[in-house]
Amino acid sequence: MRKLRMGVVGCGAVVTIHHLPAFKRCERVELVALADRDRAWAAKVAQKAGVHEVYDDFTPMIGRVDAVLLATPNTTHAAIACRLLEAGVHVLCEKPMATTRADAERMFAASATGGGRVMAAHSARFNPNVTMLKDILAAGWLGDVQEMSGGLGSAYAVAERRTEFRREPGLAGGGVLVDLGIHLIDVAVWLAGAPPIAVDYDASCADGWCLETDCDVAIEFPRGACASLSASYTHGPDPTFTVRGTAGWAAASLYVPSQLTLFSERARICRRSGIQRLMLDDRTSYQLQLEHFADAILSDRDFVVRADEVRTDLDIIERCYEIDRARAGAARSGPSHAADAARAADTVAEGTGT
Ligand SMILES: NC(=O)c1ccc[n+]([C@@H]2O[C@H](COP(=O)([O-])OP(=O)(O)OC[C@H]3O[C@@H](n4cnc5c(N)ncnc54)[C@H](O)[C@@H]3O)[C@@H](O)[C@H]2O)c1
Structure with a gap:
């Protein structure tokens, strides 16, 4: 079985606590290189993880890995990802994939030019209970x-x-x-x-x-x-x-991802005793996310996290900050600006969709 050769850029808390255990368990991925701007720290992490290549920068990974998990601070994602994507390296990019819609567009354009594919690491979707919630909705159990x-x-x-x-x-x-x-x-x-x-x-x-x-x-x-x-x-x-x-409710714990509580008028399992607590897959969301990313690259399948959804997420965030700025302006300038703030809150989110 062909394995995806991967590197990690940025070896902070999310990597040492969540991603490295996932790399260990994911059979389709071989972790071959780590980079952190603090090279001495990267070397320590690499020693523990049994990884031999250590860098203080992502550039030497180009040509040596198929894909990178990018887990540096938020605003650095776009520039690093663009260089990797343009060089044909696939990128699993920690959330927020970008901090502006414009940066996300640059990343999608770099992917189209260079052939590297980019997926936003929206790990919460990969919690087994959240994935099941999506399936339950698609099946119409909740109306x-x-x-x-x-x-x-x-x-x-x-x-x-x-x-x-x-x-x-x-x-x-x-x-x-x-x-x-x-x-x-x-x-x-x-x-x-x-x-x-x-x-x-x-x-x-x-x-x-x-x-x-x-x-x-x-x-x-x-x-x-x-x-x-x-x-x-x-x-x-x-x-x-x-x-x-309209036909029921479901609650997924975001900290205990194997638990889902469900009530549905339409699900046969609930007919006898009402509310059900289901115990699901106990793989972590980070492992399931990595397995999905590797499988999508190696088998040329679509990512679960689509580009249009990433655009919508960022449009919502930009809208929130727009509302905040309008409110702050209204608070400074008096009642006439308060009406602008109220209008901003009601404005339809533009530019979302495919
Ligand atoms: N999906 C999740 O559940 C989740 C959880 C936590 C963090 N994150 C995301 O992961 C990213 C990292 O968060 P964290 O909590 O691990 O941060 P952190 O502060 O623990 O670590 C950041 C690391 O990046 C390194 N770094 C900074 N700039 C760099 C650069 N240009 N090149 C290489 N290395 C660089 C730092 O030296 C540090 O080791 C953020 O984007 C964050 O939003 C996601």
């Missing part, structure tokens, strides 16, 4: 979706990380919205299966931060489905993604 809700977060002080890039606007490209909110937005967009027709947003910034640390996003999708999503660096919103439809 038409009416409401979705989800939360993610914890006190920033206890979150695992190697660097403080999330506090630096130039590296983070946004606050908790682009860091954690994007997971929830992506799941909502994927489950809704359509771009939104309206977005609203509210955020606040804890002492000592210049980026938002708490945010609420409300999204209205076609046919009356709505999503209410909360992300936080100051507390832990209920880490569950819940979908209510």
